[in-house]
Amino acid sequence: MPFSPAIADMLTGLFLSDEAKSRASNIHFRDAGHGYDTFGMHPSFVALGELVVRGLYDRYFRVQSQGHHNIPGTGSVILAANHSGNIPIDGVLIWLDVLRNTDPSRVVRPIADHFVPSLPYLGTLFARGGMVGGSRGNARSLLEAGEILMIFPEGVPGIVKPFRKRYQLQEFRHGHAELAIRHSAPIVPVGVVGGEEQMPALFTSKRLGALFGLPVLPVPLFPVPLPVRYHLRYGTPIPVHEEYSPSDADDPAAVAEVASRVKAGVDALLKAGLQARKGVFA
Amino acid sequence: MSGLRVLVTGCCAPIGEHLVRRLLDDSRVECILAVTGNPVDTFPMSPSTRLSVSRVNLSSNRAVHRLLFEQAKAQKIGVVVHTAMHHSATDEGPKVHAYNVDSVRHLMALCERHPTIKRFVLRSAAAVYQVQRDLPVLIAEDHPLNMAGHAPQWVRDRIQADLSACVRMGMSPLHITVLRMAEVLAPGTGSQLFDYLESRVCLQPAGFDPMINVMSIQDAVGALSDAIGAMEQGVFNIPGADTLPVSLVIERWGRIGIPALGAILSPLYRLRRRLTGHDFRYGMNRRSFIYSGVLDGSRARDVLGYVPSHPIEWPVADASAVG
Structure with a gap:
């Protein structure tokens, strides 16, 4: 019952604009037969999202974004963003930003870490909105279906890094580059500015995290995120599909080169974003 | 493709019985030898020039040998379809293992020496696959199997039977096809989910509502029939036409789903098993009630031409489709 589309429809019917409802009902969506796609996404929950x-x-984070024209309107694509802020608000904001600013609207499929699907309620609700667990097979089938994936190549070390390392990109994993080459998908680097200051952590604890099924639990300085302003920038797509053949996905040097280009792209967007912003809250 | 002569085991169960009916309607099939564990006179179809029925204990090597090298040889059987599998998850022990696993090994060994049998089709199950949080939702044929040491015999037997067939591929003169089928939501098929849905109230682990795939008997029989007619060998996932969340399965089956603390479900369903004799074991299916797992049928579609086309006839209409 908590995951009934009827409840989602009732809530969105009461509180969501017609434009937003129409956006959710017109998304590119592969119905597996009962209104859900294979991974559990449902348009009513996209609207609820x-x-x-x-x-x-x-209102709270007052998102400003630019570069939406760099997101291809159709076909498989990978959004690769920096990760920050101790709780994954960045992913949620990118999800809505892309939904609102693509025409026709595209639902980003965030690739979450393995622990997320095992979180009660949250795991299921995220899946209804489009999230999928971080396995290679899931990513492969979504790319083959022409979906838009969101990957944070830094993973958990990016989101829980100490405040003193803000806006310093952590090591980029190479999975996103390999996927992009193998499935001929362009990679759009995304720079997220604002998240680093939302919730500085006093310390992080693996032991506390284990209690909640998390790899690590950051203990924040403030109980709720600060109302910082988020700035999202979508960079020029890296045309992996034009420069590499799928067989290059087995070449570690080619994969490392693409990952390095993505990291440089994200870093450039971060620097531009930091330079352009007038203040953490402005 | 014409002139198929087919031996079908497990004809006392619904899938075997429906397969025989389907083969009787297929003009390509010249002759069917239906093997059942029950008395022949309880078989619902009368023997004819195209259909003969034989009662054989598949656990008995001698009886199987006689079946193949007397009756099947005389009828020039070319294809063996093995659908027999002990259904109950509560029955365990060497006899069940002999029926589930040893019979497959022995049957295949005999088929390899047989003068007319060239093809072996095994009905396996999606239950052989591991379902866990870090594995793909969409299950391809190379997905990890549930090799956990603590897996119950019901699962281990299915995996062993499946692998017994798989290891012979390429080494055997037989063309071997293993069909890993989604759960058939029908009585008498060994479906744990069907047994779970026998209760008016179905308990679900709170906070989870994974996607599952279920199939109808018609699609299961269609897949077996496609495999009989095809010459390719290999392992194929056979999904059904219905992919939906567990909560919707409960709703469409006319049951009441109640979320409950995951930790109490196993003892509660154990109690239910003891009190009512039901077969459903929550512990065995726990991960399927938490993590999504849906069979990827693209290989079966491309190679065998199998496409699920018979959705389940749900007792309750789709509320969202009304109006």
């Missing part, structure tokens, strides 16, 4: 996130997006 917008209802839940819009307050954060519009």
